[in-house]
Amino acid sequence: MASNQDLLDGNEYISAREEALFARDVDGQLIRRADASLTDLELDVRITIDGQAMVVKKAVPMRSSQGVVLVNDRGEVIPRPTTIYDAVTRMYVRSVQDINPVPVLCHREHLQPVGVCRVCMVEIQEQRKSGRVKKDLVSACTYHVKEGMVITTLASTENPKTVEVLKDSVGVIVELLASEHLSQQDRESLVDSPNRYEPNELKKLVHRFVPDPVQLRYPPSELAGKRGVDPSSEIISVDHDACILCQRCTRACNEIKHNDVMARDGKGYPTKIAFDTNLPMLESSCVSCGECVISCPTDALQFRPLVIEKQIAKLSDDLHLDTSQSGDPSTEVLSPEQMLDIPIFTGIPYKFLQFNGGACVRRILQPGDVLCKEGEYGSTAFLIQRGKFEIQISRSGVKKSNKSSERKGFFNRIFTSGSKGIATLATGSDTSNPKGESRLFRGPEDVILGEMACLNRSPRSATVVAVEESEVIEIGSNVLYMLQRNSASLKLLNEAYRRHALNSNLSRTPLCRSLKPMELDRLAQGVELISVEPGQPIFKEGELGDEVYMIRLGYVKFSRLQGMRDQVLTYMGPPNIEGEVGVFGEVAVLSKLYESELADELQALNFAPGIRTSSCTALDHVELVRIPGSIIRELTEANSEFRKTLLDRAETLLRRDATRDVSENTLKANFVTQGLYNAQSLLVLDLESCTRCDECSKACADAHDGQTRLVREGLRFENFLVATSCRSCTDPYCLVGCPVNAIFREGDKEIVIEDHCIGCGQCATNCPYGNITMYGHQDGYRQEGNQKIPVVRQRATTCDQCKSIGGTPRCVYACPHEAAYRMSGEQLTTMVSERNN
Amino acid sequence: MLLARKMHLHYGPIALASILILGGGLWQYSLGTKGSPATGSSLAGLVVGSIAAGIILFELLLWPRKRLRKYKLGRTKFWVAYHLWLGLACGPLAFIHSGFRFGGTFTTVLMALLVLVLTSGVFGWVMQVFIPRWMLGNLPQETIPSQIDDVSLLSALENRQMLTVALGPKPPNTGKLVALEDQLSALKSGLSVPSMGNADAMPGLDKSNAIVVGARQRRDPQRASFGQDLADDLNGADRIEIWKQYTLVIEPFLLKNIVPNSTRSTSRSPIGNLQRTQEWFKNLQASCSDSAFPILMALQSTVEERLQFDAQRMAHAWLHRWIAFHAGISVMLGVLLIVHIIQSLRYM
Structure with missing residues (x-):
């Protein structure tokens, strides 16, 4: 839907902000979102909440729905004003079990606040310029903290009168909503204590704030019960009568998933949520991703029961788990209710767990059982419930296992039962054994294991073995993403993630091998994790540089200006299969550090110490470890071996930079612009030999039920055509954000899409190369009057390198002219270079 | 060789x-x-x-x-x-x-067929060695042969949008654009353009009447964002002239073989080959102001793309049409060979 800021009048755009007081910053409503400045991020504000003084920053960094700090085009953090709700959360929510005393309906932490329901009411006292103290009831989700503000919430014990006023005020709102949007039957069901797992948040609030839910003080409007339903969708049922217009669904659709399908339609009482231009849901461009249902706090949007049953059946099939018959006590698929009983899942919506029935599996491991193996790909993480695990990290680098588990399904693929594959399992608390392998242990206090591979889409960085009887909950990446939406669980996960990521990355960096454990700890404490968006510069040629970077995720390119042209020098990616971490930006830091030792060399090579010799730009979403130069200097003073290692490195790098070929190289430039650096298995066609017979496409279609997974079209790289077929990217973007975790990497490279795919197209949208295709398959009929209308269910399809049918890619096998190859981007470049020479 | x-x-x-x-x-x-x-x-x-x-x-x-x-x-x-x-x-x-x-008539026929099979095979082999190289050098915009019409249709639709954005709505008296609703709905009703041709996937299913659940991978030709910055100071005469030439000459050429009534044969079209196209656009540029240059360049590139598609069709025919002849006479040869074997065995 068109943004209200884009009001087109003739050929001129009129910004909605120009309407000043009448600015409509949120979906056309008279709500203004105030801006914050960068300095506000550092400014302290003293407030009092329920009698307790606290200091908060005037602004906090704006985060994405996954808790990632957002930055602008200049690489600066985008600030947003701190709200009362933020401050109350900071005070009361210290762990995942803590509950925020401020009730909410229209607000969720991962959504932009709109303040339309007003149930998050708190009382504030703030001093006006005139000196008078203003007392007011405000919505906590939108109202900003101010210096000296005194806030009273429902949890206050000091001010019972105000609490009563708040209860009454919230009660009135809730009662009005209940009167209009809850049926008599629903309200009668609230007389008794509501279901613990009740997904309807309005019902819970009615139970909490309305003394008599059956006999309400306020009659419903004439429209109540007449707004109708939208039964058109096969997946989602829409009940407009139950909708409280909180806009969680529209914000989820537009701001989280960027599908731009939903909005409000109409004014006043008849207002309702609408799809596209108020079309029935089925006829709209809705992709049925389910984000709106998950976000809905009432029964207005629900998954159809049949869909949930089918989804669970398909998932069980994909998991090869028949929970009723397996009889395996070590494995248990958890129901949504069981999951909600685990504290960390408290913030996850019931409807999400329902839709992902079987998304979490409880595993009991015996001593010696391998939880996951180093070098294997994994799309799941493990929440440690009890027991102890040993983390085995090979310092000499990961030996990638070519033979992954033959069992299918993303859980089975990861989990390897039994003691197979364990070479030795020493006991004791030594941090290293004679084989040079570091030894680490993890327990419930570490919360989570395996989240790095799950979030980074990288191979497992360690082998994890149970050392005593242990219990884990295995969760898919979609559940992990959902946990990141809740600030308490996000904090918990971030701490574990940083600890594990840094531990792994630093220990694998050759430069850091001469550091003692304590020095490594010092380094780990001093570094910071930053995220950079595609195209954003990390540093520029000619700037002073005092930071060294390590890549955890994504790719960066290095370039140098030659006249007016920016010549690509090289690129760098995430830790490779051997676990080697890419380090860059050292030249500036080391040349400054060893200015006196390298004086002759610097002069001879015409290098200015401390200056960046090239520009570095993010090619995709990049996560970096930034090491300040001050820490490096501190460590070199304490550790002479480290100092010598760095000096050797500095000499090597200076020579490399001095002899670097900076001539125009279209091959290198195309390699980077076409994203070939990320490709592990391109389908390339030698256009000199290819007779365009389409045998590759036909063989692919014949082998996959008539649906080709490749299109003989794409970008050209010299004399080769890079066909539209899965590239098995080192960092597969397609794996991000699947709402049902149906897409993952299996075995060595191949991307697999399981049958429980709901066809939302998220993976197809994510793939920058268009290598995922949506295909329809007939799934029964719908009877409409006398007409039987076929139902076609979309499903994402991608090339799995023919692993599902024996392993040899049929496209290459069927080529009669030896024109089709499967190779990595680097192999292709080598081949082209050899031919050109 | x-x-x-x-x-x-x-x-x-x-x-x-x-x-x-x-x-x-x-x-x-x-x-x-x-x-x-x-x-x-x-x-x-x-x-x-x-x-x-x-x-x-x-x-x-x-x-x-x-x-x-x-x-x-x-x-x-x-x-x-x-x-x-x-x-x-x-x-x-x-x-x-x-x-x-050669022997008798039968064996002579047999031998002649064998020679034909061998000759056609060698001919095909030579074609398949040289034509791909020619295509590589001369047809950088080639596409999948079966998709040529779809791509041309999309090209025409994008041109219409570009002209509407850049020049404003088509003025009256500049000819009549062909209705493309049927072709457009055919493109849209399919689950995706490639799958439209893939009837085997769902035999007997009328996809245009089906209830589709999930995301359609749609290529929406009406959603083009380009064109806004192509022409800033075009005068009214330019607008009329470009729309007119587009309606009467360019689009019929792009849509040949797609819309039967608008077909304009290559030989009769003033933009039927590369040389004529370049000449024709040069004349058109001369008759318009300098501001029209970017938009005319954009139109010329779509015409040149279509010319490459035509050349590709021809090359594709040379690459593969011989196979039908080769296979046909090979089968005949095989049948006659079996007869020859049986005959020979009988008289041994």
């Missing part, structure tokens, strides 16, 4: 095997026919003839092999390599078998 392809590494051993078979046939023949006239019914002739017949029957197996793509029956490139080299060896073997005579 035939080894010009980089497959010589694979072809080498097979070619050697073919030469050995041929040499062996000649040797056998020279041994078996010492002092007597050579015939196909002599032991040597029979052996050589049997080898040739075996090769011909093997050659015919390439056809079912292509149909059975989903099964792993050996890499196709090796099948083709054997097909080519053994096929080449088969001709001389058949001549040896016949004692270098």
